[in-house]
Amino acid sequence: MNVDPIFRSLHKAQRFPLRVCQLVVRKRVPRPKPASQSEWTGAVRTGWNRVSYRYRPSGKHSDSFGHREGDYRSWLEPILRAVPPGTEVLDLGCGTGVPTSRILARRFRVTGVDLSDVQIRRARRFVPCARFVRADMTRVTFAPERFAAIVTLYSLIHVPREEQLSLFRRMATWLAPGGWFLGIVGQERYEGSEPGWLGSDAPMFWSHYNAATYRRWLRELKFTIAHEEFIPEGDGGHHLFLARKARSNSDRRTD
Numbered sequence: 142m143n144v145d146p147i148f149r150s151l152h153k154a155q156r157f158p159l160r161v162c163q164l165v166v167r168k169r170v171p172r173p174k175p176a177s178q179s180e181w182t183g184a185v186r187t188g189w190n191r192v193s194y195r196y197r198p199s200g201k202h203s204d205s206f207g208h209r210e211g212d213y214r215s216w217l218e219p220i221l222r223a224v225p226p227g228t229e230v231l232d233l234g235c236g237t238g239v240p241t242s243r244i245l246a247r248r249f250r251v252t253g254v255d256l257s258d259v260q261i262r263r264a265r266r267f268v269p270c271a272r273f274v275r276a277d278m279t280r281v282t283f284a285p286e287r288f289a290a291i292v293t294l295y296s297l298i299h300v301p302r303e304e305q306l307s308l309f310r311r312m313a314t315w316l317a318p319g320g321w322f323l324g325i326v327g328q329e330r331y332e333g334s335e336p337g338w339l340g341s342d343a344p345m346f347w348s349h350y351n352a353a354t355y356r357r358w359l360r361e362l363k364f365t366i367a368h369e370e371f372i373p374e375g376d377g378g379h380h381l382f383l384a385r386k387a388r389s390n391s392d393r394r395t396d
C-alpha cells in the first residue's frame with residue numbers, strides 16, 4: 142500500500158490505525174527542510190530535549206514504541222560474547238543510556254555520545270559508571286583504533302543522510318582491527334519530519350538511505366557482515382547490521 146509518510150509516522154508515533162491517521166491529518170503540511178546542517182542538528186537537539194521523557198519514561202522497561210530491554214539484550218548479545226571484557230566500547234546516539242550503555246557498562250568501559258542535553262543528563266544519572274559526552278556524532282572525534290565495538294541504535298536515522306557516509310568512514314577508523322559494529326539504521330530511503338512528535342511541541346526529523354546502501358558501505362569499508370535483520374515497527378521498520386572490521390588489510394570478507 143502506498144501510504145503518505147506523514148500518516149505512517151503518526152501511525153507509528155501514536156499507534157492509531159492508519160485509516161484514523163489519514164482522517165486526522167487531512168492535508169500534509171509542507172515543512173521545509175532546515176536550510177543547513179547546523180539548523181537540522183539544532184532542531185533534532187531541541188526535539189529530543191522535549192521528548193526525552195515521553196519517549197522513555199523513567200522506570201519503564203520499554204520505550205514509547207514498545208522496544209523492550211530484552212530486545213536490546215538480544216541485539217547486544219553477540220558483542221557481549223565476542224568482545225573482551227574491560228575494553229572500550231562506544232554508544233553513539235546513546236539517548237538516556239538505558240538500556241544500551243547500562244547493559245554494556247557491566248562488562249566494558251563505555252563512552253556514550255548524544256546530541257541532547259536532557260538525554261545526556263539522564264544518562265549520567267542512570268549509568269554513573271559510564272562516561273557521557275554531549276556532542277554531535279558527525280563532529281566528535283576519537284583516536285584511531287580506540288574502540289573494540291561501536292553500537293548505534295535508532296540514532297543514525299536522525300542524522301542528515303549526506304553526512305552519513307563520512308560518519309561510517311570515521312567510525313571505521315575509531316574501531317580497532319577486528320572490532321565490531323552494531324547498528325539499527327534505515328530500512329527504506331526516507332527523509333521527512335513530523336510536527337509535535339509524540340505529543341510534544343517540537344518537530345522531529347528523520348533522514349536515511351535504504352538497507353542496501355548501508356550494506357554496500359559496510360562492505361566497501363572492508364567489514365564482514367555477521368548478521369542482519371529487519372526489525373519491524375508498526376507497518377514499517379528498521380534494519381539491524383552486526384559487522385566486523387577486517388583484522389588486517391589482507392583479511393578479506395567472506396560474506
Ligand SMILES: C[S@@+](CC[C@H](N)C(=O)[O-])C[C@H]1O[C@@H](n2cnc3c(N)ncnc32)[C@H](O)[C@@H]1O
Pocket residue numbers: 182185186189233234235236237239240241254255256257260276277278279293294295296297299300
Ligand atoms: C531514538 S533515540 C535512540 C536512543 C538509544 N540509542 C536507544 O536505542 O534507546 C535517538 C537518539 O539519537 C540522538 N541523536 C540524534 N542525532 C544525533 C547526532 N547528530 N549526534 C548525536 N546524537 C544524536 C538523539 O538525541 C536521541 O537521543
